Amino acid sequence: MTFSLRRAATLGVTARPMTDEDLPFVAALYRSVRAAELAMSGWPEEMQAAFFDQQHRAQHHHYRTHYPDAAWLILERGGEPIGRLYFHETPSDLHLIDISLAETCRGAGIGRAIMSDLIERAGGEAGKSMSLFVEPNNRARRLYLRLGFVGEGNAGAYEAMRWRAGGA
Secondary structure (H helix, E strand, O other): OOOOOHHHHOOOEEEEEOOHHHHHHHHHHHHHHHHHHHOOOOOOHHHHHHHHHHHHHHHHHHHHHHOOOOEEEEEEEOOEEEEEEEEEEOOOEEEEEEEEEOHHHOOOOHHHHHHHHHHHHHHHOOOOEEEEEEOOOOOHHHHHHHOOOEEEEEEOOEEEEEEOHHHO
16 A cells, blocks of 8 residues: 655654554554553553553554554654554545654654545545544544544544545
């Protein structure tokens, strides 16, 4: 699968296929994204580490089981991994499974650039829509709204959102 990161490339970001050797990085990234949730738990560090490891393995298994032919990409800058990008395409939709960036890369426009590249891919190929799920309190939700995504209701703890070419 080829994926052009035209906008993200201007920020020095590239994407490559994920391999099993990337799993330790992806697990650490998962923990960095979710760490605030347990920060005030009072759990000992080893209990937190075991919890994050179990949760990451469950998520990874779920994604691979339900989206076996998805794009599994590692985002890099300067040859170093800085994030992950997972998406699945059908003839009518590009579904963003997950996008996560290292803490040092958040808030720097990288996520917006990647999302714009994904929107271009979806809208430029037969006018596909683009869908995703986001936690209502996730700060990325504001970005999705600015990019033209609209809420389509709740799906458990997540909000379903969709972007349509031409805003239709």
